Amino acid sequence: MPATLTAPRTAPASSVTSGALSVEDLSNGERKIALYASDMPGSYSYRRGDGPQLMAWIIQGAARLGLEELYRSAAYDHSYRVLSLANLATDEQARAHRARFVNSRRLNRAGSAATITGLGQGAVPYSAAAVARSKRPLVEGTCHCGSTGWFEVCFDPDDATANASQNCPAHNPTGHLPGPSVSVVA
Ligand SMILES: [Zn+2]
Numbered sequence: 001m002p003a004t005l006t007a008p009r010t011a012p013a014s015s016v017t018s019g020a021l022s023v024e025d026l027s028n029g030e031r032k033i034a035l036y037a038s039d040m041p042g043s044y045s046y047r048r049g050d051g052p053q054l055m056a057w058i059i060q061g062a063a064r065l066g067l068e069e070l071y072r073s074a075a076y077d078h079s080y081r082v083l084s085l086a087n088l089a090t091d092e093q094a095r096a097h098r099a100r101f102v103n104s105r106r107l108n109r110a111g112s113a114a115t116i117t118g119l120g121q122g123a124v125p126y127s128a129a130a131v132a133r134s135k136r137p138l139v140e141g142t143c144h145c146g147s148t149g150w151f152e153v154c155f156d157p158d159d160a161t162a163n164a165s166q167n168c169p170a171h172n173p174t175g176h177l178p179g180p181s182v183s184v185v186a
Helices: 028-036 051-065 067-085 091-100 104-116 128-134
Strands: 150-154 163-167
Touching: 028 051, 028 067, 028 104, 028 128, 051 067, 051 104, 067 091, 067 128
Parallel strands: none
Antiparallel strands: 150 163
């Protein structure tokens, strides 16, 4: 029995096709979470020709979770990852991530397998809607930025003028949100 998300299953585990859903409709992150929730063996590693099996697992996992939960979990995972990579994840966020994805090895394997579906010959492209969704920030737990997209960085605890505003990699990855008012002294 593979580790699955803690979310309740909304479809029978035997479901392999899910109405009109196609893998193309899912972002890389969503394919990853679908694989995590699927019957993909925990020891799985890709072999040439596995494409159709991967697709079937992705559809299976998506059907198990339901699209809403799949989208949400993928967004949580993505936002946590960018915060974690920037060393900005809080303990609260780390706990929430571990509770949601109890098997980190499986999550990593699912991520590698998902990426394969978008690469090389037989790659399944990502629909525009899937790409747009993949940029949606969703943070489980309070963020350093308080969801404003910006937070203060203190470079020198003895010098308040050495503070700077940094954009949050989860809520504001491109720094495009209106920033806090910054006075520039020439
Ligand atoms: Zn943030």
